[in-house]
Amino acid sequence: MTGGRPLFVLPHTTALFPGVVLSLGVSRRDNAALVSSLHKASLSSSSSDKLVACVTLKQGANEGDSAASDAAATDGYRDDDRDSDKQLVKFSDDLSLFYSYGCLARVVRVERAVTGQLQVVLEGLSRFRLLSITSKDPYCSATIEQYDITPPDSTDIPTYTLVAQLKRLARDLLSFLASASATSSPPATSSLASNTRAIRRLEAVVNRSGYQDAGKVADLLVFTLDVPVEQKIAVLAARSQVELLSKAVELLSQQINMIKISQSINTSVDTNLNKKQRDFLLRQQLKAIRQELGDKDNEFNEDEELSELAKKLESAELPPEAEKVVERELKRLKRMQPTQAEYQVCRTYLETLSEIPWSVATDDKIDAEMMHGAREQLDHDHYGLEQVKKRLLEYLAVIRLKSRGQDKSVIEKAPILLLVGPPGVGKTSLAKSVASALGRKFYRISLGGVRDEAEIRGHRRTYVGAMPGLIVQAYRKVGVINPVVLLDEIDKMGENSVHGDPSAAMLEVLDPEQNNAFNDHYVNVPLDLSKTLFIATANSLDTIPAPLLDRMETIRLSGYTYLEKKHIAQQFLIPKQVVANGLENGQLNLTENALLKIATSYTREAGVRHLEREIAAVCRGKAVEFASFLENETAEKYESLVNENDVEKYLGMEKFESEIAGRELKPGVVTGLAYMGSGNGGLLFIEASKYARGAGSGGGGGGLQLTGNLGAVIKESAMLALTWVRAHGFELQLVDASTDNPLAGYDVHIHAPAGAIPKDGPSAGVAMTVALVSLLSMKPVPAEVAMTGEMTLRGQVLPVGGIKEKVLAAHRAGIRKILLPLRNRKDVEHDMPQNVRDEIVFVYLSSIWDALAEVWPDTGRPVTMVESRL
The missing domain is CATH 2.30.130.40 (LON domain-like)
Structure with a gap:
């Protein structure tokens, strides 16, 4: 119809x-x-x-x-x-x-x-x-x-046979589904597998159906099956009873076979399962399914993964000793079942060995223009730091000469450089510039807070969660054997503890004579580190163990002068912060006087980090002004120039003032120089005062009281200074011939201000002696004069360390004359910026009498007594 x-x-x-x-x-x-x-x-x-x-x-x-x-x-x-x-x-x-x-x-x-x-x-x-x-x-x-499809004819034997087969298959299918539903493991062949009530109703329909209802039963069963809709449409398109029953029987047979295969897979997995293997249930099921499908060529199985790992290890060009280990471990791995606990440990170890770049190296930029290009790169990235640049260029020159007629990738025994200096002077960025100049990859390892030896050498593979150390991990990430590795904050590694001594583990890493066979506990195969350029950074050498320090070449980076800070700000900091704060070139112009005011009145540091923050604050202030100008056309014209008088508007009131500007010229007050532990220099003021001894305390005098959080060494310097002044009171014209004690009836109190800051070290002997002489002679010391040096009991002035840091700190504070030990003269002439030497007068002392004569020119020197032998 x-x-x-x-x-x-x-x-x-x-x-x-x-x-x-x-x-x-x-x-x-x-x-x-x-x-x-x-x-x-x-x-x-x-x-x-x-x-x-x-x-x-x-x-x-x-x-x-x-x-x-x-x-x-x-x-x-x-x-x-x-x-x-x-x-x-x-x-x-x-x-x-x-x-x-x-x-x-x-x-x-x-x-x-x-x-x-x-x-x-x-x-x-x-x-x-x-x-x-x-x-x-x-x-x-x-x-x-x-x-419509006509009902089946009971006299047709093929049709009768199909009807009987349909009912039998229907009962088998529903029986399988019912048993699967009862065991809570339904096969994914029918949506009825988890519906027990629906299964029972279908069983009732099949059992009640007669010969004439075969077509209706076939339609109902095919509808309930989870088969592609194309197969259902094929049954729906049947024109005869025989065609309908034949297609329904075929679909039911397929579903029953799939259920049997699924149950067979589950049975085979369950029989091989025990308590230790329950975590690998899914892996075994997947393997059994692949075996039943017979499809091993298109699936990525375990054997193919091992084959790929073996190829990767073969292409890694391992050294002979590593090849023996790999061959042995691969044989063990192939004999093990994936369900074994040691299987994954062994496989992870081999994957780690395959990821280490045993022979992959970066070609250095070794050509005729290498030296010139490296010099330009270093000058472009950093202002000043001439000594550091000189040493790095020497290293590049050696590479250039050794590479002639050789493989350019083979450079042996790279030096271990240690950059020491206060924070913010460019140690880390300098290492990046070296990598860029060489054309090598760069990797940074932060050693601050490392307290476990295993973090350097790795864990032994017998431990749970074992992994290689920081050195091996660095090679895995950079992918080459000759990178530039920065060992940042090496002075802040943890000390010896229950976890071992990480600084001792670094001895082999940083020894050019030994690191060609570095042994990581996890890898347990010698690794050649000699092609790597290690650059370490530190703020101070005091916390670095002597054996480790002996293996590194120390290069000191002192603080910047105001002139250097001005150039750094103009060349690097201002362009960087202008872009970072949404401005464009030409929208901020800081005058030199404005920069100088920011550096002197708002920062007090050896580096330039805080200076960059203050410049960023000025940029943010100008950004607010420019944004307001864009939003309001009637506003005043935007002015890009920032002069000295405008600085306070953006940064607030001045945070620092000259440390010697407010110093009164009083007897007993002297400006000394000190070296701070962070790598900075600073001023150390010495104040001396005398007071009468209390009643009943007895005669004499010369008692000493010290305050200001002073350490043991500086206390000894104060005692030595007091003894020398008492011993030379007559030559200093502090007493007459009738008395030999310039402190008769008095005690002395020496104080170093800023008592919250610990002070120690052999640098204050000369300053304390001059302070005592000033106190007792009532002659003040000029405020613009500073001094440093230690003194012996005979009055000789001994050399001290940290001269450059101390002189730069004095220069920032406005000191214009500095008294230094004579044997520190080479430090000034060799390592001091020329503008500092031009602005400061250096006076060199061989004895304390030289210092007194420089401070008070009328001070007479003692007459040398000549013993008569007549």
């Missing part, structure tokens, strides 16, 4: 069969228009008014179709709604969008779900073939050819 019917479009995963009741959520526009039209029909309407032709949409037939749709049967066995079509198919008269066969259905009811979605219940009646689309608006209508 041929006629026209409205089309109800089913999701591409659903097919409706005669005798099946299907509940669907309506989300398509055409379906919604059709259902609404039927819902408005009166109850007295004929049943033919509620007949619709249900046709399945092909997957991928339209871009807007959702491919994840589903439906549910409500024939008493299933009652759920899983229609998830969220997109609409555009109306089209193209028959290729739909399958050619469908099911004529009656609309049982239309209702509104709790969620607000429209629900429709359809009852399948008969099969049809789609002929043409007749209309598209508001819903599709089509011309169909409706047909």
Whole structure:
């Protein structure tokens, strides 16, 4: 029978069969228009008014179709709604969008779900073939050819045989599903596997069905199977009873075989499973599935992974000793089962060996222009630091000469450089510049806080969670054997503890004579570190053990002068902060006087980090002004220039003032120089005062009291100074010939201000002696004069360390004359910036009398006594 019917479009995963009741959520526009039209029909309407032709949409037939749709049967066995079509198919008269066969259905009811979605219940009646689309608006209508399958003839032996086979397979399938549901391990072959109630109802239908009901039972069983919709449409397209039963029997046989295979896999896995192997259940299941499928060529299995690992190790060009270890471990790995606990440990070890760049090296930029290019690179990245640049260029020159006629990648015994200096002077960035000049890869290892030896040498593989040390990990990440490795903050490594001594572990790393065979505990194969350029950084040498310090070449980086800070700010800091704060070139112009004021009145440091923060604050202030100018055209014209008087507007009141500006010229006050532990120099003020001894304390005098958080060495210097002054009171004209004690009846109190700061070291002997002489002679010391040096009991001035740091600190504080030990003259002439030497007068002392004569020119020297031998 041929006629026209409205089309109800089913999701591409659903097919409706005669005798099946299907509940669907309506989300398509055409379906919604059709259902609404039927819902408005009166109850007295004929049943033919509620007949619709249900046709399945092909997957991928339209871009807007959702491919994840589903439906549910409500024939008493299933009652759920899983229609998830969220997109609409555009109306089209193209028959290729739909399958050619469908099911004529009656609309049982239309209702509104709790969620607000429209629900429709359809009852399948008969099969049809789609002929043409007749209309598209508001819903599709089509011309169909409706047909029915005649009941089977009981006298037809082939048909009778198919009916019997169908019922037997149906009972087997439902029996398998019921047993799987009872054991809570349903196979993924039917959506009924976890629905015990639905299985029982299907069993009742199969058991009650007679010979004439075979076609209905076949339709119902095929509908419940989770098979591709194409196979269901093929059953729906059957024209005869024999064709219908044959296709249904074939599908049921396939499903039963799949269930048997699944149960066989589960059984084989369970028999080999024990308590220790439960964690590897999924791996065994996957392996069993692959064996059943017989598909080993296209799947990436364990054997292929081991083959790839072996190839990777072979291409790594390991040294002979490492090759022996790898060969032995690969044999062990192939004999082990993946379920063994040691399997993954052994495999991880071999993967680590394959990732170490045993022979991969970066070619250095060794050519005729190398030296010139390296010099330009260092000058471009850093201002000043001439001694450091000189040493690095020497290293590059050696590489250049050794590479002639040799393999450019082979450079032996690279030096171990140690850059020592206060924070913010460019130690880390200098190492990056070296890597860039050489054309090598750069890697930074932070040693601050490292307290475990295993972090350097690695853990032994017998420990749980063992891993290589920081050195081996660095090579794995950079991928070459000759990088530039920065060992940052080497002076802040942890000391000897229960975890070992990490500084002792670094001895082999940083020894050019030994590190060609470095032994990491995890790798346990010698690794050549001699091609790596190690650059270490530290703020102080005091906390570095002497054996470790002996293995490194020390290069000192002192603080910057104001002139150097000005150039650094103009060349590096200002352009960087202008871009970082949203400005452009030309929108901020800091005058030299403004820069000098920021450096002197708002910062007090050896480096330039705080100076950069203050420049950033000025940039932010100018950014606010420029943003206001852009938003308000009537505002005052934007001014990019920042002069000395504008600085306070952006940075607030001055944070520092000259340390000697407010110093009163009083007897007993002297400006000394000290070296701070962080690598900075500073001023050390010495104040001396005398007071009368208390009643009943006895005669004499010369007691000494010290305050200011002074250490043992500086206390000894004070005692030595007091003894020398008392011993030379007559020569100093502090006493006359009748008395020999310039402190008769008095005690002395020496104080160093800033008592919260610990002070120690052999640098204050000269300053304390001059302070005592000033106190007792009542002659003040000029404020612009500073001094440093230690003194012996005979009055000789001894050399001290940290001269450059002390002189730079004095220069920043406005000191213009410095008294230094004579044997420190080479430090000034060799390592002091020229502008500092031009602005400061250096006076060199061989004895304390030289210092007194420089401070007070009228001080007489003692007459040398000549012993008579007459």
